[in-house]
Amino acid sequence: MNVLGLFYYWVFAVLLMVGFYAVIAKPNYVKKLIGLSIFQAAVFLLYITMGKIEDGTAPIFQAAENVYSNPLPQVLILTAIVVGISTTALGLGIVVRIREEYGSIEETDIKERDRK
Amino acid sequence: MTTIAHHLPALQVIVPMLTAPLVMLLKPAGLARAAAIAASLFAFAIAIAMTMGVLDGHIYTYRMGSWPAPYGIELAVDRFSVLVLLIVTGASSFALLAGQRSVDADISHDRQPLFYSAWLLALAGLSGIPVSADAFNIFVFMEISSLASYVLIAGGSNRRALPAVFKYLIMGTIGATFYLIGIGLIYLMTGTLNLEDMAQRISGVEDVNPIIVAAGFVTVGLALKAAIFPLHVWLPNAYTYAPNTVTVFLAACGTKVSIYLLLRFDLAVFQGNLVEHAFHFAAFLMPLAVLGILVGSTVAMFEKDIKRLLAYSSIAQIGYILLGASLVTIAGLTASTLHIFNHALAKGTLFLAVACLATQCTGYRLSQLGGAAKKMPWTAGALVVSGFSLIGIPGTAGFISKWYLISAAYEQGSLGIALIVVLVISSLMAVVYIWRIVESIYFGEPTSDLSSVREAPIAMLVLTWAAALLNIYFGLVPELPVSLSSSAADILLGPTP
Numbered sequence: 001m002n003v004l005g006l007f008y009y010w011v012f013a014v015l016l017m018v019g020f021y022a023v024i025a026k027p028n029y030v031k032k033l034i035g036l037s038i039f040q041a042a043v044f045l046l047y048i049t050m051g052k053i054e055d056g057t058a059p060i061f062q063a064a065e066n067v068y069s070n071p072l073p074q075v076l077i078l079t080a081i082v083v084g085i086s087t088t089a090l091g092l093g094i095v096v097r098i099r100e101e102y103g104s105i106e107e108t109d110i111k112e113r114d115r116k
Numbered sequence: 117m118t119t120i121a122h123h124l125p126a127l128q129v130i131v132p133m134l135t136a137p138l139v140m141l142l143k144p145a146g147l148a149r150a151a152a153i154a155a156s157l158f159a160f161a162i163a164i165a166m167t168m169g170v171l172d173g174h175i176y177t178y179r180m181g182s183w184p185a186p187y188g189i190e191l192a193v194d195r196f197s198v199l200v201l202l203i204v205t206g207a208s209s210f211a212l213l214a215g216q217r218s219v220d221a222d223i224s225h226d227r228q229p230l231f232y233s234a235w236l237l238a239l240a241g242l243s244g245i246p247v248s249a250d251a252f253n254i255f256v257f258m259e260i261s262s263l264a265s266y267v268l269i270a271g272g273s274n275r276r277a278l279p280a281v282f283k284y285l286i287m288g289t290i291g292a293t294f295y296l297i298g299i300g301l302i303y304l305m306t307g308t309l310n311l312e313d314m315a316q317r318i319s320g321v322e323d324v325n326p327i328i329v330a331a332g333f334v335t336v337g338l339a340l341k342a343a344i345f346p347l348h349v350w351l352p353n354a355y356t357y358a359p360n361t362v363t364v365f366l367a368a369c370g371t372k373v374s375i376y377l378l379l380r381f382d383l384a385v386f387q388g389n390l391v392e393h394a395f396h397f398a399a400f401l402m403p404l405a406v407l408g409i410l411v412g413s414t415v416a417m418f419e420k421d422i423k424r425l426l427a428y429s430s431i432a433q434i435g436y437i438l439l440g441a442s443l444v445t446i447a448g449l450t451a452s453t454l455h456i457f458n459h460a461l462a463k464g465t466l467f468l469a470v471a472c473l474a475t476q477c478t479g480y481r482l483s484q485l486g487g488a489a490k491k492m493p494w495t496a497g498a499l500v501v502s503g504f505s506l507i508g509i510p511g512t513a514g515f516i517s518k519w520y521l522i523s524a525a526y527e528q529g530s531l532g533i534a535l536i537v538v539l540v541i542s543s544l545m546a547v548v549y550i551w552r553i554v555e556s557i558y559f560g561e562p563t564s565d566l567s568s569v570r571e572a573p574i575a576m577l578v579l580t581w582a583a584a585l586l587n588i589y590f591g592l593v594p595e596l597p598v599s600l601s602s603s604a605a606d607i608l609l610g611p612t613p
Contacts, residue, residue: 023286040289040293043300047300079252083259094278094281
């Protein structure tokens with residue numbers, strides 16, 4: 001196992017941390033949601049990577065010998081993508097409502113306005 | 117066995133899930149409400165039927181689409197699952213039946229069908245988690261229930277509900293994604309998503325490091341969802357600013373379902389397969405449980421807002437549940453699962469009583485509730501009874517689980533004595549914060565004119581008192597929850613040698 005052989009897993013780890021950092025460090029609600037999306041996309045990559053093997057094709061039975069990738073993780077991730085989109089959409093919907101009520105989407109502003 | 121009985125595990129989820137879109141289309145709000153209540157009661161009846169089934173020694177398994185496990189999705193209902201199912205469907209039914217006036221006050225009539233639709237989706241998701249035996253399927257149910265509960269909480273009339281929900285959404289999604297990473301790593305090593313199959317195949321894995329990492333991700337992710345201290349920060353505001361009926365529903369079962377899953381994963385899947393898992397599990401969760409109990413109770417003692425006070429008390433009570441579990445003994449887990457049931461009962465009733473108060477009083481600050489008991493004696497009475505159950509006064513349900521918890525701790529020697537001290541201190545703290553509520557509603561000076569205040573609507577009172585009497589009933593006749601939770605402990609730790 002060398003570092004390059006695990007390239008996709010490194011990308012997974014980096015993306016995960018980039019997303020996580022944005023969620024925690026950014027005070028802007030939309031930026032937080034973008035971070036959350038990156039965070040989730042990293043996990044999609046983890047699943048897709050584990051299902052793929054070199055020279056693997058689609059799992060269709062052929063008479064000749066064939067190597068195929070595991071389709072199940074991709075199916076799982078299709079579901080997880082739908083979940084992710086719904087979460088982002090709902091999050092953005094809430095941000096719109098927050099903008100209507102508070103006139104701002106910055107966490108610091110909203111905390112200040114709630115203190116009054 | 118009849119065919120219908122065979123399909124009960126699937127119907128448990130399908131009934132609320134398919135009623136949800138239907139409810140959304142029903143135009144007069146009353147009709148939507150009636151349909152939602154019918155679906156919820158039907159789900160409650162299914163849960164009761166399955167409880168009777170498992171008490172007869174039956175274990176329900178159901179293969180979705182007839183695909184054999186572990187290839188297909190399997191549903192499995194045992195004695196631990198029905199305990200959680202009873203709480204979820206019961207809390208939903210009580211809250212819906214009692215909540216008409218409360219929902220009318222918070223949600224405008226044209227939006228009510230949407231509200232009830234989201235409610236049923238939350239019910240479907242929350243009951244799907246205990247029913248399913250497939251890790252990924254559980255993730256999907258978890259997200260269905262979470263997304264629906266974000267919508268429900270955001271329905272609150274106070275604008276502060278919105279930032280509270282946003283925080284819950286961010287933290288809830290991070291928790292669910294951690295869980296997803298965890299099961300991904302397990303799938304990578306074992307090639308299975310079926311919980312039972314997973315437990316068997318992990319023992320054959322040579323390199324256990326990914327499994328250990330997976331255990332960490334699953335535990336932390338679910339701890340976020342279950343609001344275990346210090347990952348509880350989303351909970352107080354979410355409970356405080358949610359519409360009252362939603363608070364009743366979610367406070368009774370929202371976090372309990374995540375704790376159910378946490379116990380099932382950590383004890384039934386990892387416990388037998390990882391070296392010294394019990395030690396790491398206890399070393400991680402016991403300090404958090406103790407801190408949660410002490411910090412939650414302390415904050416509750418000084419809180420001025422009744423809903424927020426009860427929310428912080430929930431954090432302390434989650435600590436009790438974890439404390440029992442972190443002993444990793446049969447007695448400890450019996451106490452823990454029993455407290456899941458009894459706390460749901462006590463906190464659900466308390467929030468029902470708060471919902472009754474809210475129909476008449478101007479706000480939720482303790483000072484604004486001053487003297488309400490004079491005009492609302494029945495509501496105040498139910499509040500006191502369920503408060504006693506929360507404290508653990510003998511004769512109420514709360515006493516039974518605290519008794520079990522203390523006897524489980526006592527078996528542990530000197531460490532157990534220290535834990536008993538913590539339990540006693542926090543029970544005294546509970547006396548303080550419940551007394552502060554009692555003091556203000558019975559003896560407090562009214563801040564506003566009380567002449568227009570009258571008793572809460574009769575339907576709400578009946579339901580609140582029914583729940584309060586259940587607290588007493590299960591305090592005097594605790595056989596049902598005790599037998600379910602002692603079997604749950606056996607299921608989690610494997611049969612006793």
